[in-house]
Each structure stands twice: as structure tokens, then as C-alpha cells.
Amino acid sequence: MTTLPLVPLPAAVGAPGGPPFVLDADVRIGGDAVAAGVLRRLAATRTGLHLGHAEDGAAPDAARIALTVDGSGPAESYRLAVRHDGIEVRAADAAGLFYGIQTLGQLVAGSATGWTVPAADIDDAPRFAYRGVMLDVARHFHDVGTVTAFLERAASLKFNVLHLHLSDDQAWRLELRSRPELTARTAANAVGGDPGGFYTQDDYRRIIDHAAAHHMTVVPEFDMPGHTHAVGIAYPAVAAAPALEGWDAAGGPTPVAGEPYTGIGVGFSSLRIGDAATDAFVADVFTELATLTPGPYLHFGGDEAHGTAPADFAAFVERTSALIARLGKTPVAWHEAGAAGDLARGTVGQYWSFVRPAEGAAEKTRAFTAAGGRVILSPADAVYLDMKPDETATLGLTWANGPTSLERAYRWEPADVIDGLSEDDILGVEAPLWTETVRTLDDIDALTFPRIAAAAEAAWSPRSGAAPGRTWDSFRSRVGGLGPLWTTLDIRFPASPEVSWTL
Incomplete structure (x- = not known):
């Protein structure tokens, strides 16, 4: 060992x-x-x-x-x-x-x-070809310097994908010349009324170029048909009124059509499915995104669309996945999109339920492999970096089965999450950081480290127990020895009490 x-x-x-x-x-x-x-x-x-x-x-x-x-x-x-x-x-x-x-x-x-x-x-050599981190820049905006610093940290741990969550109920963060009102009318907004912002197309190219220099592929996400309240502010004709029955308010304000949303609740927004104006909007934004993005993947969201009728949701997923495929890109969607009956061939599913899947999540995830696609594993109670590391943490949330300790972040095995998936069905592992409580690079460091290292090991290293040292006790010793390196790289990592640090 x-x-x-x-x-x-x-x-x-x-x-x-x-x-x-x-x-x-x-x-x-x-x-x-x-x-x-x-x-x-x-x-x-x-x-x-x-x-x-x-x-x-x-x-x-x-x-x-x-x-x-x-x-x-x-x-x-x-x-x-x-x-x-x-x-x-x-x-x-x-x-x-x-x-x-x-x-x-x-x-x-x-x-x-x-x-x-x-x-x-x-x-x-890596176990999985796709080793990703995600940064949500929609709920709180993070400028180019913060994004590039984050991707450098991730690349040092052998991650090779940066997934950018570029739109949500709060704001739209990427300039599109085909739909300029998206940033003009929404980008100033953020959770809690905090300052917003957006990326110009030159900014986006700078991020892509910096990622490429660190051997990372950028995967952009425009989330729809849910998480689209901001779209309705910019283009009211393509968005439905907020559906407030059964939505998760998360203790925040009630959304109002046409007004900025500053809360963190989910599940109330939807595009108008089947309208020609909506179809044109979706075609415009993904066609332009495809021209801006050299990487093979475009992520179209598909999660928490509680305000969309099931039949409309299925129709939207089928149409949008086919559109992205026609653009020469591989569609990616959160696992709920597996409920659609006719996914475009090869669509990749991103699983975000728990290490023990919630009801229906495994079945929806397996639908992607039935359609010739593969699966990215992001179990929320293991690799969601925005979860509090312990009850005393001032940053983060706890909805994914409570706080996620470093030990819990480490003790899971990708091949054991979804019954019926082979090793070849798993494209890789991704660790998302949602930013409801995250405003600065120091906040990013405080939540991601050292748990991002556990996700890196799940993505790169041999499966649990398959190699000497692939154990929790070994990991906590090895990660503790990285204290001096992380300090000199100016990573503001918290000295987790689960680890004996070399400092």
C-alpha cells in the first residue's frame, strides 16, 4: 500500500x-x-x-x-x-x-x-474516459478568472471535463447574438439579489482555450424545459406561467411571471411546449451554442421539470435531443429525460439521484443505454460538492441525505449504483458544485476541498478494493499529505478533521 x-x-x-x-x-x-x-x-x-x-x-x-x-x-x-x-x-x-x-x-x-x-x-491510466466537475454560474455568477482558477484546481487532480451550468430560473449567462435579450434582461440577477454578470462570446472562448491548455473539455448546459423562469423575462412568448402547485419553494419567495427570481426553489418553470415560437427559440440557442463550442457535448438539462406535463416533457426531450444530434453534437441530459420514449440515439444521461437510487431514477437512467447512450454518475449524496461537509458548515445545503462528510464522499463505488449497468455503460463520474450559497473562489475552495479529491479517485483510480491502497484509510492519509502542495497553489482548503494534515 x-x-x-x-x-x-x-x-x-x-x-x-x-x-x-x-x-x-x-x-x-x-x-x-x-x-x-x-x-x-x-x-x-x-x-x-x-x-x-x-x-x-x-x-x-x-x-x-x-x-x-x-x-x-x-x-x-x-x-x-x-x-x-x-x-x-x-x-x-x-x-x-x-x-x-x-x-x-x-x-x-x-x-x-x-x-x-x-x-x-x-x-x-484512467478508469473512466469522462472525469468531470460542474460549476453552476447561473445562481451566482463567477467571472472568467474564477472559472479558470477552478478548472486549474480540477485539472491538477486529473479531471478532464468542465461542465458549465449556464442558465437557470435566476439568469442566463452566455451572450447569444441570435437571442440578445437573454443576457440583456436577465444577467444582472442572482440568488438573494446579489450582483450578476454574463460571459461575452470572447469570454467563453477564453474559458474554452484555458480548459484546452489543461486538457479539459467544456460541456455547456442550457437547462430546459424547466429552470427557465429567466427565459420568460427575456422572451415571454416562449415561457409558461409559474406552476406553483407542488413546487419546492426552499423557504424563498414566490416567483412572479416577468419578474426576476432571487430564490433557490425549483420545479415551477416551463417553456411552452409545442409552440412554434418555442421550437424556434430552442433551435436558435443550441445552434449558436454548437458553433461556439468545439467539444463534442451539449447539455440540455431536462431536470426537475415539474411544471411541464409528462407528455409535453417527453415531446420536448425527443425533439431537443434530435436537434442537438443533427447539429453534430452528443446530447447530454439529466436522468429524468430517460422518461421520454424516443431519445436521440447516443444521448448521454447524467444520474443525480442518490447512491441508493430514489424510486424510478434507475429505470430512467437505464433508458439511455437502451438508446445506445452511456451514463455519467453524479450521485448527490456522494459527489454534490455543494452539500455541507458537516452540520456546522456556514456554506452549503443538506437536502441530499444531510451533510456529506469526506468519508461518505469516498465510500461509494460507481459500478454499484445502478443495477444493470456494465462498466462499459458508464462514461464517467462528475462532481457538480451548485452555487446557491457560493459567491467567491474562497467559497468554492471551502466546499470543494478536500471532497473533490474523493471524486477524482472515483473517476480515475481502479474500483474500490481492486488495488492496494484503494481504501478509505489509505486515501485519508494520502490526501493529508497534499496539504503543502495545495497551500502553495493558494487553494484555501479547510483542514477537515477527518484527515491528519501535513502542513
Whole structure:
């Protein structure tokens, strides 16, 4: 069992013994230039050392770190070998090399005598192809700098997807030239009357480019036919009046048609299904979104549409999933959309019920695989990062079976959530952060860390118990060893009492 501070746990870790590699100002980096730049920046942040190029005229016996894409192994895989006289990282592709560097960064240890890296042999590859985090920018707006800082944190833990929840009852956050009133009339709003905002198309491209530089794909979401009260403010003809029977007010204000909604209740809003104006609106927004988004996925929501009649909901899901497929993208929807009878072939379902599914949730989720699609697992009582970590937390909510401790966030197995799903049916794991109580990057850090590390291990590492160290006791030790790295990366993580931290 490895005691090295590695999260997520690599597929295979060997400790060959021998003296460590000494990291000092004489070390030079050779090989892939882009990866070398990543490692130099990480080393400078972690240690203050500014490592040079191997070609800079260093003495022949100068210590060397070699970074190479050799095309060997599965996608995103890497091999890391550390000896006293050198470090070598070889990878199947650029992403694998990036992840190998993140692992190397976790191994760097400081002491009174300097910086070292312990001897190690690591052969690593991800379990799932899709390893996502989600940031809700609709309930509270988060600017480009906050989004890019969040995705950098996620990428360091080998997440490769950033899902942006761009619209909800409170506001619409992405500029669309085909429907300019969406941001003009709603973007100033947020939960509690807090300041709003939106992304210009240039802002959105900056986020996408920054994500790509960290080997992350952006998955944008316009949520509909529910969660669309803001749409009705911008384009009243396409939105139904609030349906208040049976909606979840969450203790907040009652929504009024045409007026900004500042609460956190859900389930009251709906588009007008079947109207030509609604069909044109949906076609406009997803057609423009497809042109702005280079990644393969467009998420159309489909959750908590309690204000939409079941037959209308099914018709909407069928029509919208088909539209997105015609645009050359893979449709993604929350698991409720599995109630529709004719999902577009290949539509991906995102499951957000509990580790033990609520009634009907598993059946709806299996419908996506019956339609040739796959499933993203986001069980709310395990990986919803907006849940309070304990009863005393000032941020977060508790509706997902109460507070979610770090231990509970870790002790679940993706293959065991939905009966009847094979390993191949699972596209991956995503950890969402809804922002009803989240206003700043410090708030994001306070809720996501260290539980985001548990989600990273569920997404990347071998299944629970399938590898030495893939246990709660090992994880809490390993994540505790990341305290110095996270501190130097300026991550404002709370020192969870469930962990013995190295600080």
C-alpha cells in the first residue's frame, strides 16, 4: 500500500528503494516543450526553483528530467520513473504527459535540507474516459478568472471535463447574438439579489482555450424545459406561467411571471411546449451554442421539470435531443429525460439521484443505454460538492441525505449504483458544485476541498478494493499529505478533521 501523497491513486505504484532525486537549481528539463513549461511553472510555485532547459549548456552530469510522448499505452496514460540521478515521464499522449507531471508535483517534498522526490515507479491510466466537475454560474455568477482558477484546481487532480451550468430560473449567462435579450434582461440577477454578470462570446472562448491548455473539455448546459423562469423575462412568448402547485419553494419567495427570481426553489418553470415560437427559440440557442463550442457535448438539462406535463416533457426531450444530434453534437441530459420514449440515439444521461437510487431514477437512467447512450454518475449524496461537509458548515445545503462528510464522499463505488449497468455503460463520474450559497473562489475552495479529491479517485483510480491502497484509510492519509502542495497553489482548503494534515 502506497504511503506517498498521490491522489487520485495511480493504477500501479512501485517503490524501488534507493536515495531520492534531489531537486535544486541545477536540474534541467528536456523533451516535450509544452509539458516542460507546465512542469517549470509547477516547480516554481511549489519550490521557488526556476528549472532550466536541458539544452542550456548544463554540464553532462547535471540532473535531468525527461518528458516524452511515446504513443505507448491507452489514452491519457503515463509512466513515471524516479531515481536519484534522473526522472523520466513517458506518456501515450499530451494529456497523459500532463497528468504525469501532476503526479510528479504531488511527490515533491520539502525539508530543512532542500527539495526531493522519492524513488518510485508509477504506471498509470484512467478508469473512466469522462472525469468531470460542474460549476453552476447561473445562481451566482463567477467571472472568467474564477472559472479558470477552478478548472486549474480540477485539472491538477486529473479531471478532464468542465461542465458549465449556464442558465437557470435566476439568469442566463452566455451572450447569444441570435437571442440578445437573454443576457440583456436577465444577467444582472442572482440568488438573494446579489450582483450578476454574463460571459461575452470572447469570454467563453477564453474559458474554452484555458480548459484546452489543461486538457479539459467544456460541456455547456442550457437547462430546459424547466429552470427557465429567466427565459420568460427575456422572451415571454416562449415561457409558461409559474406552476406553483407542488413546487419546492426552499423557504424563498414566490416567483412572479416577468419578474426576476432571487430564490433557490425549483420545479415551477416551463417553456411552452409545442409552440412554434418555442421550437424556434430552442433551435436558435443550441445552434449558436454548437458553433461556439468545439467539444463534442451539449447539455440540455431536462431536470426537475415539474411544471411541464409528462407528455409535453417527453415531446420536448425527443425533439431537443434530435436537434442537438443533427447539429453534430452528443446530447447530454439529466436522468429524468430517460422518461421520454424516443431519445436521440447516443444521448448521454447524467444520474443525480442518490447512491441508493430514489424510486424510478434507475429505470430512467437505464433508458439511455437502451438508446445506445452511456451514463455519467453524479450521485448527490456522494459527489454534490455543494452539500455541507458537516452540520456546522456556514456554506452549503443538506437536502441530499444531510451533510456529506469526506468519508461518505469516498465510500461509494460507481459500478454499484445502478443495477444493470456494465462498466462499459458508464462514461464517467462528475462532481457538480451548485452555487446557491457560493459567491467567491474562497467559497468554492471551502466546499470543494478536500471532497473533490474523493471524486477524482472515483473517476480515475481502479474500483474500490481492486488495488492496494484503494481504501478509505489509505486515501485519508494520502490526501493529508497534499496539504503543502495545495497551500502553495493558494487553494484555501479547510483542514477537515477527518484527515491528519501535513502542513
